[in-house]
Amino acid sequence: MLAAHVRRFAYDDGAAPLLHDIRLEIVPGSLTAVLGASGSGKSMLAKVLAGWAVAGGHGRLQGTLELARDGRREHLDFRGSPDDPRLRLGAWGQHVAYVPQRAADLLTGAAATVGEELAFGLEQRGTPRAEMLAQVDSAARVMGLGGLLEREPGQLSGGEQRRTAIACAIVGRPAVVLLDEPTASLDAEGAASLSRLVGALRAAGTAVVVFTATADALARGASRWLLLEGGTAAVDGTPAEAEASAAFAASGVLREEAAVAAWRPGPVRAPEGPAPLAELDRVTFAYDGARATRGGTVNSGRPVLDEASLAVFPGEVVALTGPNGAGKSTSLRHLAGLLRPDRGQVRIDGRDILDDPAGRVAGTVGTLFQEPKDQLFERTALREVAFGLSGRSPGSLRLSRDEARRRASEALEAVGLPGRADTHPYELPVSEQRLLALATVLARQPRVLLLDEPTVGLDRFGLARLEAAVRRAAESGAAVVLSTHALAWARRQAHRGLVLTRGRFEAA
Template sequence: MPECMAAAGLAVPTDGPVLAAGIRQFTFHDAQAPALRNVAVSFAPGSFTAVLGASGSGKSTLGRLLAGWLPPGGQGTLAGFLELSGARLEFDGGSRDPRIDPAQWGRQVGYVPQDPAAVLSTVRATVAEELAFGLENAGTERGDMKAAVEHTAGLLGLRSQLDQDPARLSGGQLRRLAIGCAIIPGPPVLVMDEPFASLDAAGTTELATLVRDLLKRGTAVVILSQAVDPLLMEADAWVVLSGGTVAAGGSPAGVGHHSGLLPRAIRRLGGVEAAAPSVPRPAERQSGPPALQLRGVSFAYPASPASRMKRRKSPQAGELNGPALVLQDVSLAVHPGEIVAVTGPNGAGKSTLLRHFNGLLRPATGSVAVCGADIAKAPVGKTAASVGLLFQQPRDQLFERTVLREVRFGLDRLVGPAMAAHHAAAALRAVGLGDAAEEHPAELPASAQRLLALATVLARRPAILALDEPTVALDGDGLALLDAAVRSAAAGGAAVVLVTHELGYARSAAHRILALDGGRLVPA
C-alpha cells in the first residue's frame, strides 16, 4: 500500500495551485448518502477564497479533507484526488488508496476548526507554551521561537494573555489562540472554519488585518462560513455549497448580485435577517421580586502559576494587589418576561457573569438571588432547576447517545415520565429537531448541536435562561429558530439573559442591552 507523500519540504508551486481537490464523492462509513459530491476547488498562492454554505451543506467536511483532518479511509471513502504543492494523490475508495499523515499534511496546511479547542495540544499550561508547541516539535531555535510567539500574539491581541492558562480564556480569546497556532509555523495554506464566530469587534478587525497580511505574503487563505462577513466581500472567489455539492461559484459581486444563488439560510451582512424585526418594548414589571438579582458582585480567578512566578520576579508589577477582579461591584435585576443582552470585548468576563447565576461560580463579595432566594448556600443542582445555562461550547453540554436521551436527561426525576416526554418533544420541535430524536448528537452539524443544547435547557422550562453566545454556528434558519424560542420563553414568563457579540440581533430581540467592560456592567 503506498505511503503518504510527506507534505513537509515540498516546494510551493509558482505556476499552479498550492492546494486543490477534485471530489467526485466522499461518503462517511456509516452514511447512506455522500456528504460531498462533484466538488472541485483550487487555491493558488496568495488567493483568497470563501466557501459559503448553510448548516449541513458540507463545508466543514470539505475543510477537514483539505486540511488532512479527515484522511480518506479513516472515517469515510473518497473518490477523487487531493493535490498539495504539486503532488497529487488519487483515491477510488479501495484498499490501495494512498494514506495521508495528518501531522505531515498539517505542516503545509494550517487549519482552524469550528471548535477552536480541538486544535490545541491540551498539555501546555500557558498561551505562550501553546503557541510554541508546534515550533518546539519542529526543533525551532529558542530565540526564534520566542520572537515568533511574541509576534503572533501581537497580531492577534494576545500579548496580555501569554502567561494565562488556555482553559481560562474566553471563547473569542480561544479562537484567536487557535488561529495563532495555525499560522505560527508559516504554512502556505490557511483554512479557517467560521473564524469570526465569538470574536468581538476588535478581534474581527485584527483577523481581517491578519488575513490581508497573509495574502500579501503569498499565503492561500480559505474561509468556510455560513454568514457573509464583511471581509468575505474582498475574496477573489466564492464557492457556494448546498446539499454537499457546488450550487454556485464566482466573484463576490457576481454571486452576490444574484440573490437566488445564495441559499436563504446563509446569513447576509449583519447576520440578523432571520430574526423578526421589532423595536424592543420595555418589559412589563410584575409585582414581587425580580427573577434574578445580583447585588454588588465581585469576583477574581486565582492567579495562574506562571503569573505568580512573574509577580515574584517583579513585585512592583502588582504582587501585593492580588489577582485582578473579573467582576467589580456588579448589580443587575432581571424581571420575568424580560430579555437582557450583555455585550463586551473578549475576555471581559461575560461567561464568568453567567456562571454566577446558577452557583457554578461564587462571588467573592456580594450576593445572587434567584426567584427572591439567595443561592449562596444552595447546591448547584438545586439552583439549576430554576436557571437554565446554555454553555458557549455545545461539547460542554452534550454527552448522551441520542438526541432524545439528551433532552430527557434528568427530566423524569424533575417532572415525572409523562410530562418529561411532553417537555422533551416540545423542546425538540421548538428548535427544529423533532425528526432527529434518534440521531447521535455528535453526528449533527454544529448549528444543530447548538440548537440541541438549547433544547436541553428549554425542556426544563426554567425561570431564568442564561445563554452564552447562542448565535455562534447558527445559519439563518437556526437563528430564526433561536429567536422564536427566546421570544416564546420570555412570553411565557422566563427571564432571559443572553451574551452576544451580534449587536444587530441584540437590538432586535432584547429589551435592554448592557455592556460588561473593565469588570463593570453599564448600559450600552
C-alpha cells in the same frame, strides 16, 4: 497552489456521500469563502482539504488533491481503494493549516502556557530557538495574544482560545490557511485583528479559505464564493454572482445584519411593578489562580466582577456585551448558581441563592453554555432533552415519563430537530449541537433563561429558531439574559444592553 477535486467522499463504503462533485482551486494570496448552512458539508470539506479526513484511512475519498509549493508539486490521486496514496499529515499540515470550528480541538492539551502551545508545531520541526521565539511573538502579536503568552491555555475564555488556535495555525507560515467559522465568539477587537491578519497573510502570498454560515465582512472580502448545499457545490462564482443566485436566496446562509440604532422596545413596567427575577447585587468575584476554568478569565488576582450589579425583570431580554474575557460567562454562571460570589448577593426570584445547590437553582434557571458539547452527555438527542424532567431525584421536575417524553419532543420540534431524536448528540454538526443544547433548556420551561453566545455557528434557520424561543420565553414572562458579540442581532432581540467593563455593568 492548492487544487482539489472531490468526486465523492464518505466515511463508510456503503453510506451516502457526505461530499460530491466539488472543485476548488486556490491561488496564492487569494481569499475564498465557502458558504453554506448547517450540515451543508463546509466543515467536512475543510477537513478533506486539511487532510484530517483523509489521513489515517478514516474516510474514503475519490478525487484529487494537489499542492504546489517551493517549485514542487505534490499530486495525490485517490480512488477510494486500499492502494490509494498515503497523505502524510505532518508534512501536509506544514503547508495547509486548519483551524477547526471547535478551536480548542487544535490545541495539544499538554502545554503549560499559551507560548508553548504556539511553539508546539515549530518545536516538532526543529526550528532554532531564537527564530521560534520571534515567530511565536509575531503570531501572538498579530492575534492580540501578546499579554497572554504566559497564561495557561485551559484558563482562556472561548474567544481567547479561538485567537490562540488561529495563532497556532499561522505561526509556521503555511501556504494555505483554512479557517472554519473563524469569527465565532470573537469580540470586535478579535474580529478586527482577524481581518488585519487575513490582509497581512494575503499580502505575504498565503491563500486563505474561510468556511462560514454567515456572509459577513470577512467573507465579503473574498474574491470567490463557493456555496455548498447538501454536500455539493450549488453556486461557484464571484460574491455578486453568488448572492444574486436563487440557490443563495434559498440557502440558510446568513447575511450580515445592518447596524440597528435602537434596542427593541421593552415591556412597560409600572414603578411598583414586579420585582426582578434575576439579580446580581454588588457581586465581587475573582478566580482562584490555581484553578483551571473556561469561560472565565484569571487576571493576575484582579476580580472579574467588581461590585457588579444587574437586575432583569419578567418579560425582559437583556444582552451582555464586552470584550473576550471581560466576565460575561462568569456573570451568567453566578446567576445559575454554579459560581459563588466572594462578596455581594445573587438573587433569583427575590431569594438569595448562596446556600442553594445549583441543581435546585435549575428549577427556575435554565442555562445554555458557550460550548454546547460541554452540555451534552446522553446517548440520544431525545434522552438528552429528557434528562432531569422525570424521576424522583431531588432536582428533577418530577413529570411522568409520558409527559417528560412529550415535553422533550416538543422542545426538539421547537429547535427544528424532530428528525434527530434518535441521533447521538456527538454525530450532529456543531450548530445542531447548540440547538439541541437549547432544547434541553427550553424543555424545562425556566423562568430565567441564560444564553451564553447562543448565535455562534447558527445558520439562518437555526437563528430563526433561537429568536422564536427567546421571544416566546419573554412573552411568557421569563427573564432572558444573553451574552453575545453579535451586536446588531442583540439590538434586534433585546430590550436593553449592558457592557461589562472592568468588572461592572454599564448601559450599552
